[in-house]
Amino acid sequence: MYRTHTCGELNLANAGKEVTLSGWVQKTRALGGMTFVDLRDRYGITQLVFNNDADVALCDRANKLGREFVIQVKGKVTERTSKNLNIPTGEIEITVNELNVISESETPPFLIENDSDGNEELRLKYRYLDIRRPQLRDRLIMRAHIIRAVREYMDGKEFIEIETPNLVKSTPEGARDFLVPSRLQHGSFYALPQSPQILKQLLMVAGMDRYYQVARCFRDEDFRGDRQPEFSQIDCEMSFVHQEDIFETFSGMISHVFKKVKHYDLGELPRLKYHDALKLYGSDKPDLRFDCKIVELNEVLPASEFGVFNTAIANGGLVAGLNAKGCATYTRKQLDELTEFVKVTHRGLGGLVNIRFNEDGTVKSSVDKFYNEEQLRQIGKVFDAQKGDLLLIGSDKISKVRKSLGDLRLELAKKNNWIDPKAWSVLWIVDFPLFEKDEESGEITFAHHPFCSPHLDDMQYFDSDPTRVRAQTYDMVINGNEILSGSIRIHQRDIQARVFGKLGITPEDQESKFGFMLNAFRYGAPPHGGCAFGVDRLVMLLSGGETIRDVMAFPKTAGGRDLMMDAPTVVDKKQLDELGISVKA
Ligand code: ASP
Numbered sequence: 001m002y003r004t005h006t007c008g009e010l011n012l013a014n015a016g017k018e019v020t021l022s023g024w025v026q027k028t029r030a031l032g033g034m035t036f037v038d039l040r041d042r043y044g045i046t047q048l049v050f051n052n053d054a055d056v057a058l059c060d061r062a063n064k065l066g067r068e069f070v071i072q073v074k075g076k077v078t079e080r081t082s083k084n085l086n087i088p089t090g091e092i093e094i095t096v097n098e099l100n101v102i103s104e105s106e107t108p109p110f111l112i113e114n115d116s117d118g119n120e121e122l123r124l125k126y127r128y129l130d131i132r133r134p135q136l137r138d139r140l141i142m143r144a145h146i147i148r149a150v151r152e153y154m155d156g157k158e159f160i161e162i163e164t165p166n167l168v169k170s171t172p173e174g175a176r177d178f179l180v181p182s183r184l185q186h187g188s189f190y191a192l193p194q195s196p197q198i199l200k201q202l203l204m205v206a207g208m209d210r211y212y213q214v215a216r217c218f219r220d221e222d223f224r225g226d227r228q229p230e231f232s233q234i235d236c237e238m239s240f241v242h243q244e245d246i247f248e249t250f251s252g253m254i255s256h257v258f259k260k261v262k263h264y265d266l267g268e269l270p271r272l273k274y275h276d277a278l279k280l281y282g283s284d285k286p287d288l289r290f291d292c293k294i295v296e297l298n299e300v301l302p303a304s305e306f307g308v309f310n311t312a313i314a315n316g317g318l319v320a321g322l323n324a325k326g327c328a329t330y331t332r333k334q335l336d337e338l339t340e341f342v343k344v345t346h347r348g349l350g351g352l353v354n355i356r357f358n359e360d361g362t363v364k365s366s367v368d369k370f371y372n373e374e375q376l377r378q379i380g381k382v383f384d385a386q387k388g389d390l391l392l393i394g395s396d397k398i399s400k401v402r403k404s405l406g407d408l409r410l411e412l413a414k415k416n417n418w419i420d421p422k423a424w425s426v427l428w429i430v431d432f433p434l435f436e437k438d439e440e441s442g443e444i445t446f447a448h449h450p451f452c453s454p455h456l457d458d459m460q461y462f463d464s465d466p467t468r469v470r471a472q473t474y475d476m477v478i479n480g481n482e483i484l485s486g487s488i489r490i491h492q493r494d495i496q497a498r499v500f501g502k503l504g505i506t507p508e509d510q511e512s513k514f515g516f517m518l519n520a521f522r523y524g525a526p527p528h529g530g531c532a533f534g535v536d537r538l539v540m541l542l543s544g545g546e547t548i549r550d551v552m553a554f555p556k557t558a559g560g561r562d563l564m565m566d567a568p569t570v571v572d573k574k575q576l577d578e579l580g581i582s583v584k585a
Contacts, residue, residue, distance in 0.1 A: 002072060008044025012091045014077045021046060021094060022072045022102065024132065025065045026112070035062040036093075039073070042137055047080070047093040048073055054097075061099055068105035068112065068129075074098040120549075125563040127554055139543040139551045142261065146539055147214060149260040150234055153253050159210040159236065164199040166192055166216065171513050174449055175219035178229070186580030192218035192230075195532060197449060198517050200237040201489055204528040205520045209239040214535065223558050226547045228536070236486075237530030243472055243488055246529055247271075247428060250484065254426060254476065261542055264424065269476075271428040282406020284432070287480030288425040290418040294405045295383050296320045297393065302378055306370035308350070312395035320401050321353075321393030323383040324412050328356040328390045335366075341411055342394060347404040355379060355391040410480065426478050431455075434471035435502065443504070448473045450499055452487035453529075466502060472529070483538050486531020493521045 003022045010019065026038035026045060033052040038045050050062040065071065075096035084090030109126055110118025114135045123130040130136055151161075170177045170191035177191035193199070195217045203211045215235040221227060238245065251269045258264045270288075277284050280293045297319045301309060309319045324330075330338075335354055342349040355365040355376050363376045371379070383391055392408065394401050413419050434454045436447045444466060446452070454462070458469040476484035490496045496518065500510045510518065536548035549555040556562050576582065 006043035007039050007041040007046040008088060010046060010077055010089055010092055010094075012079060015079055015092060017077045018074070019077055019094065020072065020074045021048075022070070024105075025067055025069045025071060027067065028062065028065050030063055035059050037062060037065060039071070039094075040132070042141075044089055045087060046089045048075070048096050049078075049093045050096050050099075058096070058099060062096070065101070066105060066107065068108050068132075070102040070105070072100040072102055121557070121563060124549075124555070124557060127564050131553065136550070139539065139545055140553060142543045143535070143539045143551055145261055146257055146542060147234075147535070149257045150214075150253065150533075152260075153256040154212050154236075157210070157249065157252075159212045160208065161213055162203060162208060162211050163213060164193070164196040164203075164215065166218075168193050168199070169513075169516075171198065174446075175221050178218045178220045181579040181581055183579050194219050195233060196235050197451065198514075200235060200530060201451065201528065202517065202520055204237055204239045204489075205523065205525050207239075207526075209526075210237075211530075212236040215532075223560050226549075228548060228552065228555055229560055231548065232535040233532040234535055235530075235532045237528060239526040239528045241488070241527070241529050243430070243474065243529070246474070246486060246488075246531060250476065250486075250531060250533075251428075254478075254484075257538075257542075258424070258426075266424065266426055269426055269428055271430050273431045274429055274433070275431070277429055278402050278406075282402040282404070282409065283480075284429055284475065285477045285480055285482045286406075286427075287410060287413070287419070287477075288427060289420065289423045289479060290413050292322055292325070292409050292412065292418070294320050294322060294402065294409070297379065297382065300379075300382050302371065302375040304370045304375065306367055308353075309395050316398075317396055318398040318401045319393065319395040320405060321383070321391050322405055322409055322412065323385055324390040324392055324416075325386075326388050326390075327412070327416065328358050328388050330354075330356075330390055338392060338408065338411070342404040342408055347407060348400050349394045349396055349404040351394070352408075353393040355385075355393070357385045357387055357389045357391075359387050361387065424479065426476065429475045429477055431470045432473040432475070433467055434458075434469040434473075434499075435466045437467050444502060446499075446503060447471060448485060448487060450503055450505075451489045451496070453490045454495070454499075462498065462502070474531070476531075476533075478538070478541055481537050481541060482534070483541070484531050484533045486529065488527070488529035491521065491525040491527050493518055496521065 001020060004020045007021055007023045021039055023039040023041035026040045028035060028037045035050040037048040039048050050059040052059040073094060073096045075094040077092050078095045080091055080093050108129050110116050110122055112129055112132045114133060116123065116133060131140065167180060167190040170179065170189065175194050177194065179189040179191055182188045182190060196213065196215050200211055213235050215233050216230055217233055218230050220229060255266045258266050274284055277286050282294055298313055301319060312319055339352045342352055353365065353367050355363065357363055357380055363373055363380065365371065365376055380391065385391060394404055433447050434452060435444045437444055448471065452471045452473045455470040455472060461468040472488035474486060475482050490499060497510065536551055539551040540548050543551060545551045554564065
């Protein structure tokens with residue numbers, strides 16, 4: 001028997017007991033005729049003690065143990081004289097009388113502790129060592145607990161788990177497909193699923209109401225931000241439902257997960273319309289752990305010669321701002337930094353006007369030439385500005401102003417510690433548009449995916465003003481991250497064909513790309529809808545990770561490489577020949 005107990009379970013109640021433990025040597029230290037070893041496994045750390053007076057040879061062998069050796073020890077559980085109350089095993093130690101080295105270890109390339117000295121690249125290369133660190137180990141364990149809580153909830157609601165294939169047909173769903181060449185049919189390719197979207201809809205046609213699956217999804221996108229080419233979703237679909245049924249079911253699910261994993265009661269989840277989210281927070285995934293709403297000024301600006309604001313309004317743009325509470329004392333340098341922040345290309349504002357409501361009761365601004373004190377106070381009223389507040393105002397095209405102020409709002413929260421790290425903001429965003437217009441090309445694309453049902457009340461605008469049509473699409477947002485997306489689907493062939501048509505997918509392409517789906521809809525399609533939770537991001541938020549790499553066992557780098565396996569890599573010519581593929585030079 002390798003062990004009678006794990007390294008995380010012994011305490012004073014076991015004192016006097018003879019036990020056998022196995023694990024990894026975290027560290028050894030010799031101290032006044034004794035040698036102490038911290039023995040680690042996935043359950044915890046237990047202190048071993050070797051007494052020189054009792055057995056010199058044994059103590060000598062303990063002194064020679066290297067970091068990460070795998071050992072087995074036998075000994076007695078004894079009460080410690082100097083206790084460590086920070087760990088569950090901290091009141092005891094094992095007085096060892098037998099030591100067996102099971103396997104030796106080379107010196108690991110970095111310290112296997114929470115504060116490791118290894119950079120991320122090195123740790124990804126030796127991921128199996130990195131996972132021995134408590135932080136990463138605990139996140140993977142929490143991931144399992146979250147998925148267990150989801151399964152518990154779904155089983156309780158009569159959902160059934162069904163697996164769908166990973167070798168499927170390439171269909172346009174938003175991102176680029178990963179392709180897998182067929183050996184038996186040269187020149188033909190499978191695609192890896194971007195999500196099981198079509199398959200779960202077909203399961204509804206098949207009558208398998210209430211499906212779910214922890215599904216692996218693959219998207220061959222550029223590695224902007226915190227993305228991975230493969231990631232997991234809790235994918236769900238239900239038949240004979242309206243949006244309200246979905247909100248109820250999945251508000252329940254997220255509440256269950258929070259209760260089980262964080263012992264936290266979420267209460268009722270608020271809902272915010274997509275357009276209101278953009279207007280008030282400049283984002284369709286607003287973080288509501290702090291307030292600071294965007295205030296629009298077009299209608300209330302006092303008359304002035306200030307050309308920047310006047311031109312923006314005359315061009316159909318927006319003048320709007322934020323009240324940075326308590327920031328009136330910001331220095332010139334701090335204000336310049338904020339201006340630079342909104343100027344960078346992906347935000348693109350020309351600058352920021354500031355109005356400072358000083359503690360001494362005076363009001364100063366960067367536009368004193370154009371607005372007198374009374375006018376500034378009038379603007380201040382719209383923001384409910386108090387002494388000590390700083391107003392930051394921008395103007396340009398509506399989308400630019402909203403995006404910039406939305407980002408600025410988050411930046412101010414970060415700089416001023418406005419966010420309580422223990423708070424949670426979980427809400428639904430509803431009433432997304434069905435279509436979006438590309439600002440550059442003017443082309444119409446789908447806002448979520450092409451299977452989302454329009455609000456039937458809005459079908460009157462379908463041809464005349466398509467971007468006005470709302471979709472029965474919803475997101476769940478947690479602390480400013482989109483964690484769930486979903487929709488009520490189109491189950492009528494004619495509406496699906498109209499949507500495809502609007503997206504510029506010809507009837508021939510509809511047939512070749514989606515024929516199997518449209519055909520299925522000929523045989524009795526129930527009304528249905530569903531959603532998918534992003535597992536990685538959910539676990540990241542709940543476990544305090546900073547990137548989704550922190551909650552995946554074997555992630556890729558930001559550039560899409562697996563440093564441990566060294567993938568992707570070139571393959572043998574023979575393998576390519578079998579597939580009928582030659583690689584362009
Ligand atoms: N398949 C969708 C996605 O991956 C989710 C859904 O609509 O259920 O975003």
